[in-house]
Amino acid sequence: MAKAEILDHDGMRRALMRIAHEIVERNHGASDIVLVGIRSRGVPLAHRIQQNIEAIEHVLVPVQILDIGLYRDDWFQRPFNPVESSKITTAINKRVVVLVDDVLFTGRTIRAAMDALSDYGRPQAIQLAVLVDRGHRELPIRADFVGKNLPTARSEKVAVRLEESDGEDQVVLIKPENDDA
Amino acid sequence: MRDFIKLEGMDSSDLKALISLAESLSEILSRPIKKVPTLRGRAIANVFFEASTRTRNSFELAGKYMSADVINFQASGSSVEKGETLWDTARNLTAMGIDAVVIRHQVSGIPGLLADLLDVPVINAGDGMHEHPTQGLLDLVAAKARKGRLEGLKVAIVGDVLHSRVARSDLWGFQTMGAEVTLVGPPNLLPAELGVAMTSNLEEGIKGCDVIQVLRLQHERQKGGSIPSVREYRALFGITGPRLAQWAPDACVMHPGPQNRGVEIDSDVLDGPQSAVLDQVRYGVAVRMAVLYRLLGGTHDI
Numbered sequence: 001m002a003k004a005e006i007l008d009h010d011g012m013r014r015a016l017m018r019i020a021h022e023i024v025e026r027n028h029g030a031s032d033i034v035l036v037g038i039r040s041r042g043v044p045l046a047h048r049i050q051q052n053i054e055a056i057e058h059v060l061v062p063v064q065i066l067d068i069g070l071y072r073d074d075w076f077q078r079p080f081n082p083v084e085s086s087k088i089t090t091a092i093n094k095r096v097v098v099l100v101d102d103v104l105f106t107g108r109t110i111r112a113a114m115d116a117l118s119d120y121g122r123p124q125a126i127q128l129a130v131l132v133d134r135g136h137r138e139l140p141i142r143a144d145f146v147g148k149n150l151p152t153a154r155s156e157k158v159a160v161r162l163e164e165s166d167g168e169d170q171v172v173l174i175k176p177e178n179d180d181a
Numbered sequence: 182m183r184d185f186i187k188l189e190g191m192d193s194s195d196l197k198a199l200i201s202l203a204e205s206l207s208e209i210l211s212r213p214i215k216k217v218p219t220l221r222g223r224a225i226a227n228v229f230f231e232a233s234t235r236t237r238n239s240f241e242l243a244g245k246y247m248s249a250d251v252i253n254f255q256a257s258g259s260s261v262e263k264g265e266t267l268w269d270t271a272r273n274l275t276a277m278g279i280d281a282v283v284i285r286h287q288v289s290g291i292p293g294l295l296a297d298l299l300d301v302p303v304i305n306a307g308d309g310m311h312e313h314p315t316q317g318l319l320d321l322v323a324a325k326a327r328k329g330r331l332e333g334l335k336v337a338i339v340g341d342v343l344h345s346r347v348a349r350s351d352l353w354g355f356q357t358m359g360a361e362v363t364l365v366g367p368p369n370l371l372p373a374e375l376g377v378a379m380t381s382n383l384e385e386g387i388k389g390c391d392v393i394q395v396l397r398l399q400h401e402r403q404k405g406g407s408i409p410s411v412r413e414y415r416a417l418f419g420i421t422g423p424r425l426a427q428w429a430p431d432a433c434v435m436h437p438g439p440q441n442r443g444v445e446i447d448s449d450v451l452d453g454p455q456s457a458v459l460d461q462v463r464y465g466v467a468v469r470m471a472v473l474y475r476l477l478g479g480t481h482d483i
Contacts, residue, residue: 004435070209070218070247071218071219082205085207085208087208087356116217120213121213
């Protein structure tokens with residue numbers, strides 16, 4: 001397998017800082033914002049964006065956690081997958097929800113996340129922030145804030161590693177071996 | 182996992198996974214909109230040959246909270262009264278497209294036999310004196326929520342253990358999770374073949390306990406005169422406020438319901454701070470959601 005590093009620690013830090021700036025700019029401040037991290041790697045990313053926004057605006061925006069396992073549209077094609085609880089305790093009605101995830105690929109996770117959110121209330125708007133957009137959308141969904149646009153082949157894999165869960169910050173593109181042959 | 186028939190012999194890793202799944206799903210009960218689309222398009226039949234309010238309602242709500250279609254089948258008023266056999270009833274239900282059957286039956290072993298006969302998952306909602314595995318599971322979840330752990334807990338099951346399917350499911354469940362179980366009750370209502378610690382002295386049985394599961398005195402099963410009188414039973418085995426304060430002040434008190442207030446348990450205990458009975462009912466729905474999701478969510482062909 002051939003691996004290529006797409007983002008290192010500093011690259012990821014800069015991308016997340018830029019996303020925080022863009023979120024604040026787009027929403028004219030941070031007062032109405034709720035960050036919602038999608039389990040699992042969206043959660044630490046949401047916390048980092050929260051810290052960045054605090055550094056810029058001196059406002060601590062709430063971070064909530066969403067598990068979309070119960071909302072997948074393909075669960076009947078997959079082996080049984082246990083779910084963890086979502087933690088949405090802040091009222092999301094009339095607020096701007098920024099969904100945070102690591103990789104945007106087919107868009108199906110985001111579709112499920114929007115369905116899940118609508119069971120908690122009616123946000124004024126839902127925006128999407130992702131660390132990596134790798135293309136190959138299967139639904140009419142796009143990200144509002146992108147750390148890195150990464151053209152990929154479908155057979156390639158994007159691995160996001162975060163200090164909180166994996167011990168280091170890194171995004172790697174993995175090509176399967178038979179592709180080179 | 183294809184069916185859910187008993188806790189006896191269940192793998193501790195499977196049991197742990199079900200407990201944590203139920204803990205996760207219990208969050209749905211506190212949402213403003215208590216519905217997730219997970220089992221949309223699935224149909225579940227509650228087939229009850231014995232009276233039940235809690236268990237049947239709990240299964241019905243669990244299915245509905247996960248967007249399944251649920252029908253309730255009561256033996257009385259159905260073709261069973263015209264002589265239809267259980268097998269034909271079940272086969273007819275599956276011919277209508279039912280995806281899972283929840284069954285309660287007065288005869289031990291019926292759900293297991295039905296599971297062998299049917300191609301769809303079968304869930305035991307209580308069979309005779311055998312098991313009531315979702316009750317056992319919800320007792321584990323409720324005890325864990327109160328005590329923070331299950332391993333090493335001292336658990337007393339008090340009452341008519343002999344006739345109790347709940348006692349058996351609790352026993353296997355708590356033992357598998359590493360708790361230490363003592364059975365407490367009149368000597369003729371303690372089945373020796375279970376091979377666990379037992380005593381007919383209430384003080385000895387519950388002293389210093391972490392969890393007390395109080396069983397219902399099953400009036401309908403006492404026709405053979407296995408206890409001299411309800412009054413004597415209460416005098417020897419009733420869980421009263423003073424006894425609890427003296428012998429087990431830190432215990433969480435559970436009861437599978439329906440309760441005979443003033444017989445096996447007093448009102449001040451049942452409504453007091455040590456009582457976990459409403460937690461049990463609440464977690465009951467989450468546990469049944471977990472079991473339905475475990476059996477119907479995800480394909481088993483991979």
